[in-house]
Amino acid sequence: MTPAELAEAVLSAAHAVFDARGLDRSALPERTAVERPRNPEHGDYASTLALQLSKRVGVPPRELAADLSEQLGRTPGIKSVEIAGPGFLNIRLDAAAAGLLARSIVEAGPAYGGGTALAGQKINLEFVSANPTGPVHIGGVRWAAVGDALSRLLRASGAEVGTEYYFNDAGSQIDRFARSLLAAAKGEPAPEDGYGGAYIAEIAEQVRAKRPEVATLPDEAAQEVFRVEGVALMFDEIKSSLRGFGVDFDTYFNEKDLHDRGELEHALTRLREQGHVDERDGAVWLRTTDFGDDKDRVLRKSNGEWTYFAADCAYYLDKRERGFDRAVYMLGADHHGYVGRMKAMAACFGDDPQVHLEILIGQLVSLVRDGAPVRMSKRAGTVVTLEDLVDAIGVDAARYALARYSSDSPIDIDVELWTRASRDNPVYYVQYVAARTASVGRNAAEVGLTRGDAEAFRPELLAHEKENELLKALAEFPATVAAAAELREPHRVARYLEELSGAYHRFYDNCRILPRGDEEVTDLHRARLWLNDATRTVIANGLHLLGVSAPERM
Known part of the structure; x- marks a missing residue:
């Protein structure tokens, strides 16, 4: 009997x-x-339902608990x-009811742990979204690990999820990137506001090899070639790195x-229709202060140029018009200031910012070796x-380490x-538990031990x-998955997998x-x-949700 099944039994008894x-x-x-008591002597599970209902119906909690106890005690599987x-219910299961879970898990296989708590929700999940002006740095890698794990959790909980990477391939940073490539191709130092690092010289050389005529073009035309080709090459490299x-x-x-x-003009039209746009000093403003922002935001400058915020508005509207109920943005630690303006922007479109928009902020990550921070990459020059990270500790360890902390x-x-x-x-x-459970299965086969017919399984x-x-x-695995998805x-x-691993080791050491x-x-x-095989299933399912392998040998 799972906690969910027991909770249903408690509710049925209450009815x-x-x-x-x-x-x-x-x-x-x-x-x-139902919850697991901290002290195992208090039972397998505990319910506070009698306490919760007492005030609503005017029945003393212990009196209500007594009726619930009597009714629940008739349920098969409850010992x-x-x-x-004051009215807690401490519940003990009989061994057979508890043990049947092992068979249920093995039979469910990869499906065990999934649920429908988020069924019907269509979520756009955007993460990483690094500027295409350099390799993905360690902060972006954190969102790659956490974001991908979150997408798996949301899907496991029944949501329809679209994962998305937003390439900022317009604006001044791309111009600086192109100028940096041009300077590298000409053997000149990077512009004062440009990008350095060996990767700039590498990409510049790739562009020259692909478009040899660039060496004969005037600087303005050559810079445009480096912009188009360099951004495309950087895109490909970022995608390849993330795929690896x-x-x-x-x-x-x-x-x-x-x-x-x-799309920016389209978004501006929609915002005008909502009545939150006005013009001042030749510029077009969005009155985000109408919804709690600390200041209004410019959409189009007096010289006619669009602002980054205008693109943010258009991008959000595009997501909503593609049918997503909720747009989840995963942003770095330096983006705290975006939260207020983005929430206000959603409200300006007529949306509920608490329903249709969600912003998660991730804090900084440092790579440490010999007790000291690794401060820069040999290739990127300024960041790790x-x-x-992968060269230092491997993909599995990197993904697990980044997803292991809030x-x-x-x-x-x-x-x-x-x-x-x-x-x-x-x-x-x-992973050692994953390998050990697999090893037990192999060794069992060698001595002729099999699980046998499911109907002959004796859970008691x-x-x-x-x-x-x-x-x-x-x-506890299904409830853990549901909570991890709901709370992002x-x-x-x-942390659950580590606790489960400890429980398996204690079982292995005491039960041959x-x-x-x-x-x-x-x-x-x-x-x-x-x-044993149920444990293997849950360890593998949990590691899969984190994008980490469950090896059969170590």
Whole structure:
């Protein structure tokens, strides 16, 4: 019996009690939840439903708890229900009901952990979106790991998700990039406001090889060639780097397309219709202060040029017109100031900023070696890049390390820790369980031990304390996935996997799965193999949600 199934049983018991007492069913919630007590002696699960309902219906909580306890005690699979304190229900499952979970997990396979909590939601999830003027730096890599994990979690919870990378391929930074490439091609130092690093010289050389005529063109024409070809090459490199990191986007959206298709003018028309646009000193302004912004924002300058904010407005409107209910932006630590203006902008379009727009801010990441920060890339010159991180600790460790912490906390990634083959290394600790469970399966096959027919599975044999502890941990996976998706916190899955790994190690150390020597294979061995394989399933499913492999050997 899973926590969700038990919660349904508690609610069903409450319906029966209300009917028996003639109480108003409208006071009952649509759903309830059960929790694992901190002290295992208090039972397998606890419910506070009697306390929650007491004030609504005017029945003393312990009296209501007594009725719930009696009704719930008739439910198959529940061993006992005790009333504690002012009206808590402490519930114990019988071994068979608890043990059946192992079979359910194995039979569900990759589907175990998924749910429908977010069904019906269509979410646009934009992340990384680095300017195409250099390689993806370590801050962007954090969003690559967290954003991709979040997209997997949202889908596992039933949402329809479109992942998106927004290329800022219009504006002054692209001009500076083009001028930097031209300078490198001519053997000159980078412009004062330009970009440095070996990658600039590499791209300039690639452009010259592809378009040799560029060497004979006037500077203005040559700069345009370097802009078009250089941006395309940088795009390709960024996409290739992210793909090697296990991240592919459903849509790569170019800012330049917004300008070329007249989307900025379209957005301005919509904002005018909503009544939040006016003109001052020849410029066009959006009155975002109408919705709490600290100042109004310019959409078009007095010289006719569009602002970056105008493109932000057009891009948001484009997402909404593509049918997305919610636009989720994942931005870096230097974008805190964007939150107020973006929320106000959504309101100016007539949307509810709390419903249709969501902005997540990620904090800084540092790579540390020998106790000191790694300050720059050999290739990029000024920042640590995705390739630097992967070269240092590998893709799996990088993705796990970046997704393991709440994104609103700065993190240091210690190269020595994340490459260590020991329990101190969190990803090694979890992947070791994946490999160990697979090894148990191989060794079982060699001695002729199989799980056997599902109908012959005897879950009541899984009665050892450590088996019960592992079953409880496995049962928590769906709720963990749902919470991680709802709260946008993939790190919950990583921390859960580490707790589950600890529970498996304790089970493995105390409960022998394989028969010794000439020992006869028993139903207990088979039951424990079901539990071993259920653990393998959950570890693999959880690692998949983080974009990390579940190796069969280490």
